[in-house]
Amino acid sequence: MTSNFGKGCHLHLIDGSAFIFRAYHALPPLTRKSDGLPIGAVAGFCNMLQKYVEDNAGPDAPTHVAVIFDKGSHTFRNDLYDLYKANREAMPEDLRPQMPLTRQATQAFNIACKELEGFEADDIIATLAVQARDAGGQVTIVSSDKDLMQLVGDGVEMFDAMKNRRIDRDGVFEKFGVGPERVVDVQALAGDSVDNVPGAPGIGVKTAALLINEYGDLETLLDRAEEIKQPKRRQTLLEKREQIELSKKLVQLDEATPLDFTLDDLVVKDPEPEALMAFLAEMEFRTLTKRIADQLGVEAPTIKDAPAKSEAEPQEDIPFDASNYECVRDAEALQPWLGQIRERGWVAVDTETTGLNEMIAGLVGISLCVEPGTACYIPLTHRASATDDLFGSDELAEGQMPLEEALALLKPVLEDPSILKIGQNMKYDAKIFARYGVAVAPIDDTMLMSYAMHGGEHGHGMDTLSERYLDHTPIPIKPLLGSGKSAITFDKVPIDDATAYAAEDADITLRLWQHFKPQLHQVQVTTVYETLERPLVPVLTEMEMHGIKVDRETLSRMSNAFAQKMAGLEAEIHDLAGETFNVGSPAQLGEILFDKMSLPGGKRGKTGKYSTGADILEDLATEHELPRRVLDWRQLSKLKSTYTDALQTHINPDTGRVHTSYSITGANTGRLASTDPNLQNIPVRTEEGRRIREAFVAEPGNVLLSLDYSQIELRILAHIAGIDALKQAFADGLDIHAMTASEMFDVPLDEMTPDIRRQAKAINFGVIYGISGFGLARNLRIPRAEAQGFIDRYFERFPGIRTYMDDTVSFAKEHGYVQTLFGRKIHTTEINAKGPHAGFAKRAAINAPIQGTAADVIRRAMVRMPAAIADLPAKMLLQVHDELLFEVSEDAVDATIEAARDVMEGASDPAVKLDVRLVVDAGKGANWAEAH
DNA sequence: GACATCACG
DNA sequence: GACGTACGTGATGTCC
Numbered sequence A: 001m002t003s004n005f006g007k008g009c010h011l012h013l014i015d016g017s018a019f020i021f022r023a024y025h026a027l028p029p030l031t032r033k034s035d036g037l038p039i040g041a042v043a044g045f046c047n048m049l050q051k052y053v054e055d056n057a058g059p060d061a062p063t064h065v066a067v068i069f070d071k072g073s074h075t076f077r078n079d080l081y082d083l084y085k086a087n088r089e090a091m092p093e094d095l096r097p098q099m100p101l102t103r104q105a106t107q108a109f110n111i112a113c114k115e116l117e118g119f120e121a122d123d124i125i126a127t128l129a130v131q132a133r134d135a136g137g138q139v140t141i142v143s144s145d146k147d148l149m150q151l152v153g154d155g156v157e158m159f160d161a162m163k164n165r166r167i168d169r170d171g172v173f174e175k176f177g178v179g180p181e182r183v184v185d186v187q188a189l190a191g192d193s194v195d196n197v198p199g200a201p202g203i204g205v206k207t208a209a210l211l212i213n214e215y216g217d218l219e220t221l222l223d224r225a226e227e228i229k230q231p232k233r234r235q236t237l238l239e240k241r242e243q244i245e246l247s248k249k250l251v252q253l254d255e256a257t258p259l260d261f262t263l264d265d266l267v268v269k270d271p272e273p274e275a276l277m278a279f280l281a282e283m284e285f286r287t288l289t290k291r292i293a294d295q296l297g298v299e300a301p302t303i304k305d306a307p308a309k310s311e312a313e314p315q316e317d318i319p320f321d322a323s324n325y326e327c328v329r330d331a332e333a334l335q336p337w338l339g340q341i342r343e344r345g346w347v348a349v350d351t352e353t354t355g356l357n358e359m360i361a362g363l364v365g366i367s368l369c370v371e372p373g374t375a376c377y378i379p380l381t382h383r384a385s386a387t388d389d390l391f392g393s394d395e396l397a398e399g400q401m402p403l404e405e406a407l408a409l410l411k412p413v414l415e416d417p418s419i420l421k422i423g424q425n426m427k428y429d430a431k432i433f434a435r436y437g438v439a440v441a442p443i444d445d446t447m448l449m450s451y452a453m454h455g456g457e458h459g460h461g462m463d464t465l466s467e468r469y470l471d472h473t474p475i476p477i478k479p480l481l482g483s484g485k486s487a488i489t490f491d492k493v494p495i496d497d498a499t500a501y502a503a504e505d506a507d508i509t510l511r512l513w514q515h516f517k518p519q520l521h522q523v524q525v526t527t528v529y530e531t532l533e534r535p536l537v538p539v540l541t542e543m544e545m546h547g548i549k550v551d552r553e554t555l556s557r558m559s560n561a562f563a564q565k566m567a568g569l570e571a572e573i574h575d576l577a578g579e580t581f582n583v584g585s586p587a588q589l590g591e592i593l594f595d596k597m598s599l600p601g602g603k604r605g606k607t608g609k610y611s612t613g614a615d616i617l618e619d620l621a622t623e624h625e626l627p628r629r630v631l632d633w634r635q636l637s638k639l640k641s642t643y644t645d646a647l648q649t650h651i652n653p654d655t656g657r658v659h660t661s662y663s664i665t666g667a668n669t670g671r672l673a674s675t676d677p678n679l680q681n682i683p684v685r686t687e688e689g690r691r692i693r694e695a696f697v698a699e700p701g702n703v704l705l706s707l708d709y710s711q712i713e714l715r716i717l718a719h720i721a722g723i724d725a726l727k728q729a730f731a732d733g734l735d736i737h738a739m740t741a742s743e744m745f746d747v748p749l750d751e752m753t754p755d756i757r758r759q760a761k762a763i764n765f766g767v768i769y770g771i772s773g774f775g776l777a778r779n780l781r782i783p784r785a786e787a788q789g790f791i792d793r794y795f796e797r798f799p800g801i802r803t804y805m806d807d808t809v810s811f812a813k814e815h816g817y818v819q820t821l822f823g824r825k826i827h828t829t830e831i832n833a834k835g836p837h838a839g840f841a842k843r844a845a846i847n848a849p850i851q852g853t854a855a856d857v858i859r860r861a862m863v864r865m866p867a868a869i870a871d872l873p874a875k876m877l878l879q880v881h882d883e884l885l886f887e888v889s890e891d892a893v894d895a896t897i898e899a900a901r902d903v904m905e906g907a908s909d910p911a912v913k914l915d916v917r918l919v920v921d922a923g924k925g926a927n928w929a930e931a932h
Numbered sequence B: 001g002a003c004a005t006c007a008c009g
Numbered sequence C: 001g002a003c004g005t006a007c008g009t010g011a012t013g014t015c016c
Helices: A016-026 A040-055 A076-080 A097-107 A120-132 A144-152 A169-176 A180-190 A205-215 A218-223 A231-239 A242-249 A273-283 A286-298 A331-342 A403-415 A424-437 A444-452 A463-468 A494-521 A524-532 A535-547 A553-577 A584-597 A614-620 A627-647 A687-695 A712-720 A724-731 A734-745 A753-768 A771-780 A784-797 A799-815 A836-866 A892-903
Strands: A010-015 A065-070 A113-114 A138-142 A156-161 A163-167 A325-327 A345-351 A363-371 A374-379 A420-423 A443-445 A548-550 A662-663 A673-677 A701-709 A817-819 A825-826 A874-879 A883-889 A918-923
Touching: A010 A016, A010 A120, A016 A040, A016 A065, A016 A097, A040 A097, A040 A273, A040 A286, A076 A242, A097 A113, A097 A273, A097 A524, A120 A138, A120 A144, A138 A584, A144 A156, A144 A169, A144 A180, A163 A169, A169 A180, A180 A205, A180 A242, A180 A799, A205 A218, A218 A242, A231 A242, A273 A286, A273 A771, A273 A883, A325 A494, A331 A363, A331 A403, A345 A424, A345 A494, A363 A403, A363 A494, A363 A874, A374 A494, A420 A424, A420 A494, A420 A662, A424 A535, A443 A444, A444 A463, A444 A494, A444 A524, A444 A825, A463 A494, A494 A524, A524 A836, A535 A662, A535 A836, A535 A874, A548 A883, A553 A627, A553 A687, A584 A627, A614 A627, A614 A784, A627 A687, A701 A836, A701 A892, A712 A724, A712 A753, A712 A799, A712 A836, A724 A734, A734 A753, A753 A771, A753 A784, A753 A836, A771 A784, A784 A799, A799 A817, A799 A836, A817 A836, A836 A874, A836 A892, A874 A892, A883 A892, A892 A918
Parallel strands: A010 A065, A010 A138, A065 A113, A138 A156, A325 A374, A345 A420, A420 A443
Antiparallel strands: A156 A163, A345 A363, A363 A374, A662 A673, A701 A883, A701 A918, A817 A825, A874 A883
16 A cells, blocks of 8 residues: 655644643633533634634645544553553543534544544554654644653654744753653653653652763663662662653653554545534534634524524423324334434333333333334233133233334344433333343433432432423323232233323433433533443343342241240240230330330330330330340341341242342432342341341352442541541551540550440441431430530541531532532532421531442442453442442452452542542352351 | 331441 | 431331
């Protein structure tokens, strides 16, 4: 292949990222008028491109040009050194959505636009510059980045567009004190705090240049380091040789980046006015559009003042009308829908099933919607109604496409990476489809969008959202299914009724999506949605479908043992009471204790009944034998009914495993919630309860692996509130509760008693919960004044806590929400309420950023985990707030611990740089009791 | 279906 | 000055 590039050619390489960041910081945060899309950086970028084109139109005009961008955050340099660029700030929330637009802008100007996954722009620039130079051409790199200065030389120069200044060999020498060919040597020694290149400690650019000029190059210098007179310098160079050599690799540009294009592809082209105008008009840049139109001698398109027609925005109020819903009964009728979906690139999907348990429920029908108001329902396994079929309803109803045929037609669409599938609670539908061999991707989820934007404001179910944002009450399901004993499953619903109901759900989902989508960036939660909510769907889907093995025999044995013990206790209790009564009835127990036996401390709750909670019975236990027996009975009753009995019913007959369902939007703080069954509250605190975990087992040849964050909430508190003493204690690996106790009670660590430590521990937790004297007093069973004294002392010793609490509450009062370190917003609707509500809201506001940040951290870890353990015989099974449980082949335990721990401990990177390191403890065993 | 109770982090 | 108080969840049994 011969190239046309050669002598006489002049290549311009523009550092796109530099343009973007300069544009972003130079301009105020402009937004597009019609939908609020942040657009400031794009505007600045276009201005700079325009100016560049203008300035380079003369006789010196380049023959070839390209704008080069960075792509992805992980490059080969991260593999060399995992801390490379680790202290880089996360991209600002309002800049993110502008990144793809800058690429579009470049193309609109008809300038080549290049980027390559895994490489920095600088490497591509280096590769192209070398190719062009070697071909005999001339190169100008439009950038002032010092990292590019190593490329300057014969035929290659840089141009600082900001200062309007050329940078040649002399310019490089001025900056580094050496010529371009030795720049990397100087950089390797001097390091770079911005990119986190370590270099040689204590040596800056000046010293580095001095040394390099004296010894010729870095390698000679390092080989002859012994000769250096200054002892400190000599020692550094001898001891840090490896680090310096690594630094050189980090700063050295890759001049052989594998490119999928050639210099000839970069030949300068005239702008195509139509495309350029269309882009500028779409961005709604009025002045710039006009100016460029004038220059090109074309007419500027009119930019409407009225909100522009945007793809993700309802065009007008289209009424809900069931007569526009089509019942699709055969392949022929389905085809037009598939065509529309492919044309649009998105579709709202909803499934109807025989039940709410995704691991058991059968698929009954599928509804689709591509534009508001028109939707279809594809019935698949509806049963003939009783009137049609006197012999029961086992026969399939007439007029339905065979399930396999429908799935075969839909599968390519549902799995097409270029078609977005929109759902309300997509995890449910994805799990159903997965059981029928369809892997739905990519997805958007209106429930998760609502949660990201309105967490804490209201629920995120479809009915709530439809009423609130579409002003429409969906058809209720109750009349179709009935309730109680006579309730039927969806497959028994007549197809006509089902069509009206099901198609409407898809219609609502699409409308909600159009409503929410453009708002995500307006309220700055795009990153939260895209990194903490949506990616969790496939991860949780896999965990839930995999399930955890639970041994029925173990549970059954325990149930029997509990039943026996309970019977004995019950008899004793009745004896002590002098009558038989229902021990499980708090009301009856209260009367026995406080009326019949006249024990002290009888307090009536708001319903007029005595309270008989564990703490009250605990106090009463010193007075009488009965309360202790009841406490014991209650513990057994709880363990039996909630765990050993109920868990058995949740063992899936097909898989022999228990499949919980995680709710992503269940907790206001960002935590997950586990239901059906709840596997996040399996007993552990008492010895008897803990034994239930012995029933959670690994398959033969495997073990369970538990990795949990150590004190994650206190670490986050130390970071957020900026408590130096706490940070230091974590850095030193101290026992944090003992250290707190030592600080507060002036007890040296080596004289610490368990009781003092216990009190400090209660205070540490109290702080996370928004401490009060009353609460602490009750928890520690000490006088309220004493508890208040502890708290005062705590605030005195750790003054940042008070400030954090006050600042958080006032932020909540002003904004109506609080935020986690990762930008999750938790709305605090009651914060300005009067009365007792206010106290609750305050404490919740104080707790939310801490609990929520911890929740974000483990979410990030979970999202990254599948890739990290993909090559290992390991599966992630459960999440319990600060713990992840894995099942792994015995021979891969250590590798899995290492991989999973790396992910968990580094989960906050690079978005948030924590002042306190995250620490993960690991345990393994044949069952969960041993592993934890 | 509300309430009380208790399991977890 | 009084009020009511630790934060976040889900499942179970009683009782109306």
